[in-house]
Amino acid sequence: MDKTPTEPLLRPVFSAEQIAAQVRRIAGELTADYAGRELHLLVVLKGGFIFAADLVRHLDLPVTMDFIRIASYQGTHSSGTVNLALPHETDLRDKELLIVEDILDSGLSLDYLMKSLAMQQPRSLKTCVLVAKQPPRTVSSEPDYCGFSWDGGFLVGYGLDNDEQLRNLPAIYELV
Numbered sequence: 104m105d106k107t108p109t110e111p112l113l114r115p116v117f118s119a120e121q122i123a124a125q126v127r128r129i130a131g132e133l134t135a136d137y138a139g140r141e142l143h144l145l146v147v148l149k150g151g152f153i154f155a156a157d158l159v160r161h162l163d164l165p166v167t168m169d170f171i172r173i174a175s176y177q178g179t180h181s182s183g184t185v186n187l188a189l190p191h192e193t194d195l196r197d198k199e200l201l202i203v204e205d206i207l208d209s210g211l212s213l214d215y216l217m218k219s220l221a222m223q224q225p226r227s228l229k230t231c232v233l234v235a236k237q238p239p240r241t242v243s244s245e246p247d248y249c250g251f252s253w254d255g256g257f258l259v260g261y262g263l264d265n266d267e268q269l270r271n272l273p274a275i276y277e278l279v
Contacts (some may be wrong), residue, residue: 109279110141110194111259111265112278113259113269113278114276114279115257115275116253116274116275116276118274119274120158122157122261122275125233125250126154126158126161126250128250129158129248129249129250130158130161131161132248133162133164133201134161134164135222139160140165140199141164141198143169143201143225144158144166144168144201144203145165145168145169145171145200145201145203145220146168147172147173147202147205147212147216148170148171148201149172149262149267150205150262150264150270151203151204151262152170152262153261154262155168158231163271165191167193169193172206173212183267194223195211195220195223195224196223196224196225197226198225199226199227200220200228200229201229201248202220202228202229202230203232204230204231204233205232205262206233206236206238206258207230207232207244207246209242209271213232213246214242214244215224229247230244230248230267231246231247231249232249232252233249233250233251233261234251234253234263235252235253235254237252237254256277256279257277257278258274258276258277259277260273261273261275265278
């Protein structure tokens with residue numbers, strides 16, 4: 104009897120072309136909103152790296168970047184707590200700061216980051232997510248810039264993962 108691992112069932116949600124169009128749209132909005140200023144991106148690892156890499160290539164303004172790693176998921180469910188695994192390295196005082204995140208789900212991670220980063224006195228502090236799951240959220244927060252709204256199940260691909268797997272898919276799929 105052959106015991107092969109079962110492959111996850113994936114339902115296409117957002118194509119690579121749809122993602123690229125949203126990345127260009129958001130970059131255009133950011134370029135207009137921050138015209139004449141330098142924007143500092145704080146990218147949330149690991150999921151936000153692909154989105155941030157594509158986004159930064161479309162920005163037509165001076166940009167600096169830093170990375171932070173937080174964790175609040177175990178498998179396909181939020182653990183309810185946020186853990187800072189890799190802090191950022193930059194002095195954020197007086198910077199135009201944009202948090203770049205792959206997905207806004209419960210809101211716990213983003214709320215934690217916003218409160219923590221506000222104490223560092225950036226000039227401005229805004230959020231940018233590729234996908235915002237529809238409420239109910241544990242914490243009431245809406246992103247300033249958003250690619251897609253989603254009211255379905257667990258998503259993977261384009262940086263989004265399930266236990267560190269499936270980030271490398273070029274599109275976004277629902278895990279079914």
